[in-house]
Structures are given as structure tokens and as C-alpha cells.
Amino acid sequence: xxxxxxxxxxxxxxxxxxxxxxxxxxxxxxxxxxxxxxxxxxxxxxxxxxxxxxxxxxxxxxxxxxxxxxxxxxxxxxxxxxxxxxxxxxxxxxxxxxxxxxxxxxxxxxxxxxxxxxxxxxxxxxxxxxxxxxxxxxxxxxxxxxxxxxxxxxxxxxxxxxxxxxxxxxxxxxxxxxxxxxxxxxxxxxxxxxxxxxxxxxxxxxxxxxxxxxxxxxxxxxxxxxxxxxxxxxxxxxxxxxxxxxxxxxxxxxxxxxxxxxxxxxxxxxxxxxxxxxxxxxxxxxxxxxxxxxxxxxxxxxxxxxxxxxxxxxxxxxxxxxxxxxxxxxxxxxxxxxxxxxxxxxxxxxxxxxxxxxxxxxxxxxxxxxxxxxxxxxxxxxxxxxxxxxxxxxxxxxxxxxxxxxxxxxxxxxxxxxxxxxxxxxxxxxxxxxxxxxxxxxxxxxxxxxxxxxxxxxxxxxxxxxxxxxxxxxxxxxxxxxxxxxxxxxxxxxxxxxxxxxxxxxxxxxxxxxxxxxxxxxxxx
Numbered sequence: 065x066x067x068x069x070x071x072x073x074x075x076x077x078x079x080x081x082x083x084x085x086x087x088x089x090x091x092x093x094x095x096x097x098x099x100x101x102x103x104x105x106x107x108x109x110x111x112x113x114x115x116x117x118x119x120x121x122x123x124x125x126x127x128x129x130x131x132x133x134x135x136x137x138x139x140x141x142x143x144x145x146x147x148x149x150x151x152x153x154x155x156x157x158x159x160x161x162x163x164x165x166x167x168x169x170x171x172x173x174x175x176x177x178x179x180x181x182x183x184x185x186x187x188x189x190x191x192x193x194x195x196x197x198x199x200x201x202x203x204x205x206x207x208x209x210x211x212x213x214x215x216x217x218x219x220x221x222x223x224x225x226x227x228x229x230x231x232x233x234x235x236x237x238x239x240x241x242x243x244x245x246x247x248x249x250x251x252x253x254x255x256x257x258x259x260x261x262x263x264x265x266x267x268x269x270x271x272x273x274x275x276x277x278x279x280x281x282x283x284x285x286x287x288x289x290x291x292x293x294x295x296x297x298x299x300x301x302x303x304x305x306x307x308x309x310x311x312x313x314x315x316x317x318x319x320x321x322x323x324x325x326x327x328x329x330x331x332x333x334x335x336x337x338x339x340x341x342x343x344x345x346x347x348x349x350x351x352x353x354x355x356x357x358x359x360x361x362x363x364x365x366x367x368x369x370x371x372x373x374x375x376x377x378x379x380x381x382x383x384x385x386x387x388x389x390x391x392x393x394x395x396x397x398x399x400x401x402x403x404x405x406x407x408x409x410x411x412x413x414x415x416x417x418x419x420x421x422x423x424x425x426x427x428x429x430x431x432x433x434x435x436x437x438x439x440x441x442x443x444x445x446x447x448x449x450x451x452x453x454x455x456x457x458x459x460x461x462x463x464x465x466x467x468x469x470x471x472x473x474x475x476x477x478x479x480x481x482x483x484x485x486x487x488x489x490x491x492x493x494x495x496x497x498x499x500x501x502x503x504x505x506x507x508x509x510x511x512x513x514x515x516x517x518x519x520x521x522x523x524x525x526x527x528x529x530x531x532x533x534x535x536x537x538x539x540x541x542x543x544x545x546x547x548x549x550x551x552x553x554x555x556x557x558x559x560x561x562x563x564x565x566x567x568x569x570x571x572x573x574x575x576x577x578x579x580x581x582x583x584x585x586x587x588x589x
Contacts, residue, residue, distance in 0.1 A: 137407035137417065141370055162212040162254045164220035165190050168289045177452045179459040180275020183264050187289050188213050188248040188255025190221075192231055193239035195293070202295050203237060203588075204286060205246040206303030206310040208573075209435050210427055212254035215246040229577050236581040236588070242299060249310075250285040251277045251434045259430035260363065271430060272360035277438040279306075280452070283314045287321070300324035300588060304573035304580075305536065306435070309334075309442050312520070312544070316444060319519040326584055328528045328573045331540040332513060332547060333443040338535060341382050342436040345375040349429055360430050368429050373420035375432065380419045385532035385569035446515035513543075514550050521548075524555040526587040528580060531562045535570040559583050 165188045174182040190213045195202060205215055205227075216231040217224055231237045237244050248254040251274070259274040266273075290298070301322045303311035308330020315322040331338070349355060352371025354362055362368060393411040397404075408417040443449075525548060529541030538560050545558035561579050566572045573580050 133406060135407055140421075144369060145366070162214050163223055164218070165213050165248075165255050167255060168292055170285075170288050170292075172288075173463045174281075174285065174288075175456060175459060175463050176275050176281045177278040177456060178276040179455065179462060180277075181459075181462040181465065182257065182275070185250060185257040185285060186255065186261070187250065187257075187285055188252075189245060189289060190214060190216075190218055191243060191245050192216050192218070192237075193241075193243040195243040195295075199293075199295050200297065201241060201299050202243045202245060202290070202293075203300050203302055204290070204298055204314065205231075205237070205244055206286075206301070206307030206314075207246065207249060208305035208307055209439065210423075210432070211248075212252070213246045213248045214254075215244075226574065230581050230584070236577075236585040237302070238585070238588075242588075245289075245293075247286050247289065249282045249306075249435065251282065251431060251438065253428035253431040256285075258428065259360070259434060260428045269361075269363040271363060274430065274434060276441075277434055278452070279309050279313045279438055279442045280317060282438070283310055283317055286310075286314075287318060290321075297321050297323065300326060302326040302584070303330065304328035305330060305570065306439055308536075309439065312444060312517075313442075315523050315525075316449075316517065316519045319523065322523065324588070325520070325523055325525040326528075326587060327525065327541075327544060328580060328584075329530060329533055329536045329541070329570055330544070331442075331536055332517060332544045333445060333448075334440050335540060337537075339440045341378065341535065342440055345378045346433055346436060348374040348378060349432065355429060360433075362429070367425065369424045372427070372429050372432070373424040375420075376423045377416045377420040380416055382535040383569060383571045385534065385563075385567050387532065387563060388567040388569060391567070444516045445512040446518075447512050449516050510547070513547050517547050518551050521552045522555075523553065524557075524587075525553065526557045526559070526583065528559045528583055529561070530566055530569065530572040531560060532567050533570045533572065557583075557587055 168187045168189060169184065170187075171184045174185055176182070192215075193201075207213075207215070207226075211226050214221060214223065215225040215227040217228060225231070227237075229235065231239065231244055233240045248256040250256055251258045253260050259270050259272065261270055262268065263270045263273065298321060301311045301314040301324070303309070303326065305328070308327035309332075311325050311327045312330065312332060315325045349368060349371040352368035354366045355368035355371055358365065389412055393415065396411045397409055398411055398414050408414045525544075527541050527545045527548075529536070529538040531538050541558070541560065545556050548556050561572065561576070565579050566576050568575050
């Protein structure tokens with residue numbers, strides 16, 4: 065059974081009245097149209113409050129030689145769907161905003177790297193510490209994919225932040241010395257403008273008419289905030305995971321404004337494994353009928369909660385390490401006295417189920433799609449940067465269209481290949497390095513990255529990686545450090561935490577105050 069059909073089967077309990085405007089029928093012509101050519105750019109109306117449902121109930125199971133298995137995990141999904149169905153009929157899903165924060169609004173139009181334009185935008189942010197008289201002690205803190213601006217508790221929002229122990233008096237980001245600024249990224253859903261925000265033209269949520277983003281777009285939005293604060297030059301740019309990518313991008317884009325860089329568990333360009341894992345998450349999410357049948361215009365109806373849950377479970381697998389899970393969970397089952405079940409049964413399964421369940425309605429699905437794609441696109445190589453610069457020049461006229469709120473109706477056409485990808489190299493060739501063309505290709509890529517990171521030649525940089533990280537493996541941080549050395553940078557601090565120091569995988573940057581925090585404190589002075 066396909067994932068899409070399986071999810072649809074969970075929704076058979078929806079009343080028949082809610083099925084009369086089945087989006088499958090409404091979007092049938094669109095589905096035919098997108099089999100080979102995906103049209104983006106024509107605004108589709110937001111989906112009416114309707115719930116996709118299987119037209120036939122699960123058939124009765126006849127008498128069998130063995131009893132039918134119970135599926136409490138599916139029962140829970142059905143119950144959640146029923147609750148959400150009642151809510152969606154009376155209004156949209158709740159706000160994703162995580163708590164009190166400040167908001168910077170830019171009324172100037174904003175051109176994005178891939179040609180999209182926003183008439184204006186908001187950036188949610190929070191600050192800790194005191195900005196000194198000459199405004200030279202500001203640290204810009206960049207977040208991971210799904211984090212809000214709430215990195216540390218504030219008087220307005222006393223809830224512990226995602227980097228609570230790393231920020232404060234005497235902490236690695238010492239608020240007795242530094243003025244720390246953290247934003248929710250452009251494209252997010254915690255107060256900054258993103259797909260769930262209202263489009264000033266349509267007066268409806270942007271949904272999938274929101275333009276494609278890049279890491280550099282997010283950084284440019286952050287620097288507009290800095291401009292509004294009168295901060296011409298930072299003390300440092302600090303980030304982990306996706307934030308580590310942004311921290312490097314900030315140094316490349318604004319080398320005269322970023323005198324120090326900290327990049328923890330990040331990369332200088334996204335590599336195939338990370339892209340593949342994020343692609344899998346997006347496919348699981350987009351296969352949820354609540355997303356598919358509305359093409360992401362779900363804000364007035366049912367959110368794709370089941371797809372989001374599965375996407376989060378896949379992501380969680382990449383955030384930690386096998387050795388850590390061996391120690392935490394081993395092969396323990398939740399209840400060894402009961403027979404094995406097809407629902408979550410081992411402790412590791414119940415952990416993943418809880419992680420997905422907790423998050424599936426806390427974060428906007430479209431924000432996950434857009435931000436994870438921006439991570440995939442990231443590449444500080446010279447060729448990529450030059451192509452982006454050329455594209456921005458060609459699309460400069462779209463700023464005027466955004467100012468007059470007369471957006472271009474040009475469609476962005478993605479045509480799928482007629483033939484699927486086929487291997488052109490054998491595994492033996494790859495392992496032996498026998499093909500000189502492959503070796504030349506790698507050398508060219510390395511030279512391209514060296515040229516692209518040349519602006520960081522004189523920027524002191526801390527690059528920190530973790531040996532147990534499978535999402536951003538340690539070789540990606542070694543690539544950053546080695547590339548900067550080839551650029552001529554003699555002030556590189558490269559630290560790799562071995563498994564003897566951390567088994568927390570990619571999440572080490574959130575958990576290891578001594579290892580990660582200690583290195584940051586020493587580097588910042």
C-alpha cells in the first residue's frame with residue numbers, strides 16, 4: 065500500500081458532509097497537468113474547509129485462524145484527525161508563534177535570489193545583554209532549521225530557550241560582554257514572514273505561492289534588522305547546523321561587517337546525503353493527502369499532520385547517533401510481557417513516535433519544505449555565487465513590481481526528465497579512483513569552493529564538528545577548515561569532538577555545554 069493511500073485510510077471517519085467537496089475531484093485537472101510539467105506561479109485559491117477522506121471504510125475482517133492485530137497508533141491518528149476536522153470547520157489552525165518576541169518590519173521590497181520578491185517582510189527577534197556605546201559588541205546568533213528566536217529566556221517569555229545554558233552572564237555567549245541577537249529566519253513560522261503569513265496582495269496565506277528562498281536571502285533579511293539597530297559591524301556571527309551555514313554565508317556576503325565566525329556542525333555546501341535525507345522528509349510530508357490535495361493551501365482546512373509526524377521521525381533519526389541510542393534504548397521493548405506489535409513497540413520506536421507526535425502541529429509544514437530546500441541549495445562555490453549574482457541582476461526589475469504590488473505572472477516551469485537517472489560509474493571505479501574524469505571533477509569542485517570562500521581569507525573562524533554526526537558528518541567541517549587554509553586564512557580553529565567526548569550526533573550543539581560551549585567561549589575571548 066502506498067503511503068498516500070495508507071494515510072487516506074486513516075481518515076475514513078470524517079462525516080459524509082465533509083466529503084462532498086473532496087479536493088481530489090477539485091484538483092483533478094491540476095494533477096493531470098503536473099504529471100510531467102510542474103507549474104508554479106499561478107495563484108491557486110486557498111482550499112475550502114474540507115477534509116480528504118477515503119470513500120470506503122476499512123472492510124470487516126472475516127473470521128481467521130489468528131486474531132486481528134490491534135493498531136492503537138492508527139486509532140490515535142484517527143482521533144487526532146477527528147479533533148482537527150471539528151476545529152478546521154470553525155477556523156484555521158492555531159498560530160505557530162512560540163512566545164513573546166520583538167518584530168522588525170521592513171516595508172521596502174525584498175528581492176530573493178531565485179527571482180521572487182516580497183513587498184515587505186517581518187523578522188521576529190529577541191536580544192540578551194546590553195549593546196555598548198559604539199555598538200561593537202553584538203553577536204548575531206543563527207538558528208537551526210526549526211528553531212524560533214527564543215534561544216534564551218527573557219522577562220517577557222520566561223520559558224527556557226533552545227540554547228538556554230549557552231547564553232547569559234559567564235556563559236559561552238556572555239551577556240556581561242556581548243549583546244546577543246537571535247532571529248526566526250525568513251521563511252519560518254515563529255513570527256517572521258513565511259508561507260503561513262498573509263500575502264498583502266491576495267489577503268490569504270502565501271502557502272506555496274511563497275517564493276523559493278536561499279540561506280543568503282535569510283542572512284540579508286537579518287542584516288536589514290542590524291541596519292535598523294544601527295549596528296554597522298558585528299563582534300561575531302555564530303551559528304550551529306543550518307545556522308553554521310548562515311554564519312559562513314554572512315561572512316562571505318558582508319566580510320567587512322563580520323570580523324569573526326563560529327560555524328558548528330555546518331557545511332560550506334550541502335552534500336548528497338544531507339540532501340537525500342531532507343528530500344525524503346519532504347516527500348513523506350507532501351504525500352499526506354491534506355497537503356497533496358490542496359497543493360499546500362491547507363490553512364483553512366486540515367493541516368498535513370500525519371505527513372509532518374513521519375517527516376519529523378525521519379529527521380530525528382539523523383539528529384542522534386547509533387552508539388547513543390544503543391546506550392539509551394538498547395533492544396528494550398516498551399512492554400516485554402506483551403506480544404510484538406506493528407505499532408511502536410521497541411523503546412526507540414516509542415521515542416520516535418513521541419518526537420513526531422509532539423512536533424506535527426507545532427511547526428508549519430510549508431516552512432519545513434521551504435527552509436529545508438534552502439539548505440539543499442546552499443553552496444559557497446564561486447560558480448554558484450556568480451550564477452546567483454547574475455540572476456539577481458536579471459531580476460532587479462521585480463522590485464518595482466513588488467512595490468506596486470503587481471507581481472509578475474511568469475510561471476516557473478520544472479520539467480521532470482523523461483528517463484530516470486541511471487548509474488554511469490561502477491562502484492569499483494568510484495572506490496579505486498580509476499576514472500581520471502571523476503578525480504578531475506572533484507579537483508574542480510575544490511578549486512571552485514576555494515574561490516568562493518576567498519572573502520574569508522582574513523576572518524578568524526572557529527569550525528567545530530562532531531565525529532558521531534551523521535547528518536553533517538565531520539568531513540564537511542574538515543572541508544570548511546581545509547578550504548579556508550587554502551584560501552590563505554591563518555586564523556582557523558578547527559575542533560572535532562570524537563566519540564570519546566560526545567555520542568549525541570548532530571544534536572551535540574544543543575546538549576554539550578562543555579565541549580561545544582567551551583570551545584566557543586575560548587574562541588570569542
